[in-house]
Amino acid sequence: MSDGRSRRGSLHHAPLVIDTASFARFAAEWKREIELTTSSRFRSKHNIAPEHMYPHHLLHESQAVSVPTLQVYRDSSYLGLDNLWPLTCIGLRHLRLRRPKFVCLNDNFGERPHPVSVRLTERFLEASYPEPSRF
Known part of the structure; x- marks a missing residue:
């Protein structure tokens, strides 16, 4: 470069x-x-x-293309998962409605995750990805 x-x-x-x-x-x-x-x-x-x-x-190297910011926001999303389960619930519901192509879920649970937040996240992942990844 x-x-x-x-x-x-x-x-x-x-x-x-x-x-x-x-x-x-x-x-x-x-x-x-x-x-x-x-x-x-x-x-x-x-x-x-x-x-x-x-x-x-x-x-x-002209091996990639830059995309407009609006497209990035439309196609991808980030959600910090918290022990405040109502926030986790709202965030996961928003992801279900938006259906971005890519989602980053960042585990902010710490050492003692709230069981409701964990279950909400598990349900979201199971519904979103019913087939196990080969990775």
Whole structure:
């Protein structure tokens, strides 16, 4: 990505599809920076995040396309799952109505999840994905 240093958006709570050949080229180009990052005991301002840089590498290599923000919001969704089960219920109901193509459920339950929140989430997942994933 020799187009220089600049501010770029980043993907959050989204699937990261990796083409191994393309990622190998990316890793070779950024080898030194990746090695410095992995050798850092603590985060440094010179560290890089390959998982955030790789999508930009794909754009730069014309191996990906950018989509409008409205489409991103239409096709994907994020929901933090909480022990406040009424909020979890509202959030899951909203997802059922919207039916986005991709959903990120972030487990914020902590060490003692509320049983109602857990059951609501299980029912949502069972209804949304009746066939077990091969993963």
